[in-house]
Amino acid sequence: MKKLENKVAVITGANSGIGLATAKLYLEQGAKVVLAGRRLDALEEVAQDLDGDFITVRADVAKAEDNKRLIDETTKKYGKIDILFLNAGVAPPTPADQITEEHYNYVFDINVKGPILATKVALPHLNDGGSILFTNSVVTQRGFEGLGVYSASKGALRAYQRVLTAEVKPRKIRVNSIAPGPIATPIYDKMGLPQETIDEMGKGFAQQVPLGRFGTPEEIAKSALFLASDDATYINGVELEVDGGLSQI
Numbered sequence: 530m531k532k533l534e535n536k537v538a539v540i541t542g543a544n545s546g547i548g549l550a551t552a553k554l555y556l557e558q559g560a561k562v563v564l565a566g567r568r569l570d571a572l573e574e575v576a577q578d579l580d581g582d583f584i585t586v587r588a589d590v591a592k593a594e595d596n597k598r599l600i601d602e603t604t605k606k607y608g609k610i611d612i613l614f615l616n617a618g619v620a621p622p623t624p625a626d627q628i629t630e631e632h633y634n635y636v637f638d639i640n641v642k643g644p645i646l647a648t649k650v651a652l653p654h655l656n657d658g659g660s661i662l663f664t665n666s667v668v669t670q671r672g673f674e675g676l677g678v679y680s681a682s683k684g685a686l687r688a689y690q691r692v693l694t695a696e697v698k699p700r701k702i703r704v705n706s707i708a709p710g711p712i713a714t715p716i717y718d719k720m721g722l723p724q725e726t727i728d729e730m731g732k733g734f735a736q737q738v739p740l741g742r743f744g745t746p747e748e749i750a751k752s753a754l755f756l757a758s759d760d761a762t763y764i765n766g767v768e769l770e771v772d773g774g775l776s777q778i
């Protein structure tokens with residue numbers, strides 16, 4: 530028996546990395562999947578390799594109207610929603626003495642405003658007993674130089690998750706998050722840093738992880754499947770660290 534048979538899942542940031550690996554796994558497990566991303570060309574490209582029942586929707590999560598359209602298109606195609614995986618995120622580094630209002634707004638609009646507004650418009654269409662999942666980060670527990678605004682944004686999301694868990698309790702909707710450690714995805718190439726710096730940073734991260742390596746997007750996808758499935762029916766409100774032990778030492 531597939532674990533997500535007949536479930537409808539919306540995944541933001543689904544054209545790349547963790548979101549894409551999760552979309553593939555959810556499709557394998559029988560879900561109908563809405564893959565959302567901000568770039569049409571990237572969505573069209575990944576759609577060519579996918580099998581199963583899915584649609585793609587271009588939506589910039591930083592924009593209220595795009596979040597609304599994402600949910601409108603989802604319900605038009607599939608009716609109600611069972612799983613809302615709010616995963617899209619950015620992590621451009623900037624040291625504390627160089628942070629600009631523009632940088633702050635960019636990161637918070639995508640990492641915090643996005644999931645909050647998507648949740649708002651999705652809630653009336655989520656089935657009772659459904660599942661909301663956020664992609665958080667180890668940065669809420671460990672401090673890494675240059676990632677101040679990013680870490681603050683993920684901390685804000687964690688706090689929001691707790692309140693949401695309480696607010697949706699009459700509807701038995703579970704609200705969980707995954708906190709990945711360093712995962713080998715294109716996010717590092719999008720940081721605007723020279724390749725040499727990225728390689729150095731990567732080595733540094735890997736050395737700090739007790740398991741001594743980066744994780745894979747597929748390892749996060751397996752946790753996103755577990756938390757959204759009936760294997761996790763009594764898991765609610767948690768942040769699951771999938772970080773090779775990085776947050777614990």
Ligand SMILES: NC(=O)c1ccc[n+]([C@@H]2O[C@H](COP(=O)([O-])OP(=O)(O)OC[C@H]3O[C@@H](n4cnc5c(N)ncnc54)[C@H](OP(=O)(O)O)[C@@H]3O)[C@@H](O)[C@H]2O)c1
Nearest residue numbers: 542545546547567589590617618666709711712714715716
């Ligand atoms: N990789 C790690 O080490 C790591 C560790 C901890 C937490 N995380 C979190 O994991 C999540 C997924 O990241 P990833 O590592 O899989 O990186 P990724 O491959 O870059 O995926 C991020 C996804 O979010 C999308 N996105 C960014 N801004 C968006 C916007 N305004 N509207 C819609 N989509 C947008 C990206 O689109 P584009 O392709 O257009 O950029 C991409 O599809 C993020 O929330 C990130 O903070 C990652």
